[in-house]
Amino acid sequence: MAIQWFPGHMTRAKRQIQEKLKLIDIAIELLDARVPISSRNPMVDEILLGKPRLIILNKSDLADPRMNEQWKQYFEHEGHTCAIVDSNTGTGVQSISTLAKEILKEKIDKQIAKGMRPRAIRSLIVGIPNVGKSTLINRLAGRSVAITGDKPGVTKGQQWIKAGADFELLDTPGILWPKFEDQMVGYRLAITGAIREQILNLDDIGYYAMKMLCQRYWTTLAERYELSEPPADCEDNMEIVRIMEEVGRKRGCLMSGGRVDLEKASSIILRDLRAGKLGRITLEAPYDDMPVREVE
Numbered sequence: 259m260a261i262q263w264f265p266g267h268m269t270r271a272k273r274q275i276q277e278k279l280k281l282i283d284i285a286i287e288l289l290d291a292r293v294p295i296s297s298r299n300p301m302v303d304e305i306l307l308g309k310p311r312l313i314i315l316n317k318s319d320l321a322d323p324r325m326n327e328q329w330k331q332y333f334e335h336e337g338h339t340c341a342i343v344d345s346n347t348g349t350g351v352q353s354i355s356t357l358a359k360e361i362l363k364e365k366i367d368k369q370i371a372k373g374m375r376p377r378a379i380r381s382l383i384v385g386i387p388n389v390g391k392s393t394l395i396n397r398l399a400g401r402s403v404a405i406t407g408d409k410p411g412v413t414k415g416q417q418w419i420k421a422g423a424d425f426e427l428l429d430t431p432g433i434l435w436p437k438f439e440d441q442m443v444g445y446r447l448a449i450t451g452a453i454r455e456q457i458l459n460l461d462d463i464g465y466y467a468m469k470m471l472c473q474r475y476w477t478t479l480a481e482r483y484e485l486s487e488p489p490a491d492c493e494d495n496m497e498i499v500r501i502m503e504e505v506g507r508k509r510g511c512l513m514s515g516g517r518v519d520l521e522k523a524s525s526i527i528l529r530d531l532r533a534g535k536l537g538r539i540t541l542e543a544p545y546d547d548m549p550v551r552e553v554e
């Protein structure tokens with residue numbers, strides 16, 4: 259499901275998640291490893307009310323491996339536990355229950371000290387649409403689970419899904435919303451395919467993607483489209499448009515009079531980027547726009 263924004267989403271989502279918090283020991287916050295900040299709800303701390311939390315960098319297979327490590331370190335520096343995961347193939351998924359146990363160690367130890375047998379850890383997956391919540395639930399469950407849409411105010415019929423002997427998760431994930439008001443966030447989510455393209459102007463999404471690629475992944479870009487001359491200045495709009503036109507010409511996106519159809523060129527760039535034809539790409543860096551080194 260691509261994101262569509264309706265007023266009231268945020269408050270309803272917050273209420274639905276907070277109703278579930280009393281049922282769980284730990285929240286699993288899913289982020290898209292390619293855009294960890296843009297795919298994050300800026301109010302998540304407030305929403306989760308101090309619940310223990312594990313941060314997952316999902317879709318890590320599509321993101322720049324070096325940046326995955328940098329982001330992990332960033333979140334650890336912020337005091338969180340963070341795992342790098344690919345829910346599609348299951349890489350990193352097995353570490354989730356172990357990390358949850360580590361986070362809840364004190365609580366578990368207390369139960370043991372009282373002579374109690376620790377009960378299964380109960381968790382809730384939260385994240386914005388399309389970040390991979392259902393895919394991760396199915397992975398953890400080891401089978402395909404019918405994931406139902408959330409209904410306002412209904413927590414009674416919750417199903418617990420067993421994921422191993424001592425780990426359980428709620429079948430209905432918590433839906434968070436990104437910070438739509440920030441245009442940068444919108445573009446980054448549109449580039450990764452989380453937001454419907456129609457909401458924003460395709461030329462603009464393509465332009466923004468191209469700017470990021472020029473700044474951070476010029477070698478890959480130049481190889482893919484056989485580009486000769488890097489932009490003299492990535493902040494110069496005309497230089498970015500020049501590169502887009504070059505890609506358009508190379509791919510035959512021409513209109514009458516020989517002008518380059520920038521919309522078509524944008525479509526090609528975005529399609530290639532999302533299909534991984536430009537390699538593993540991360541669109542944002544910790545402590546913002548720190549230059550990203552090329553993946554060898």
Ligand SMILES: Nc1nc2c(ncn2[C@@H]2O[C@H](COP(=O)(O)OP(=O)(O)OP(=O)(O)O)[C@@H](O)[C@H]2O)c(=O)[nH]1
Nearest residue numbers: 259316317318344345346387388389390391392393
């Ligand atoms: N490459 C890759 N694709 C993934 C990964 N996790 C999920 N996907 C894909 O991302 C898309 C969205 O995944 P879902 O599990 O439906 O995401 P969701 O968060 O449940 O989405 P909503 O139902 O819209 O809230 C699907 O096409 C998945 O196959 C991953 O780790 N790697």
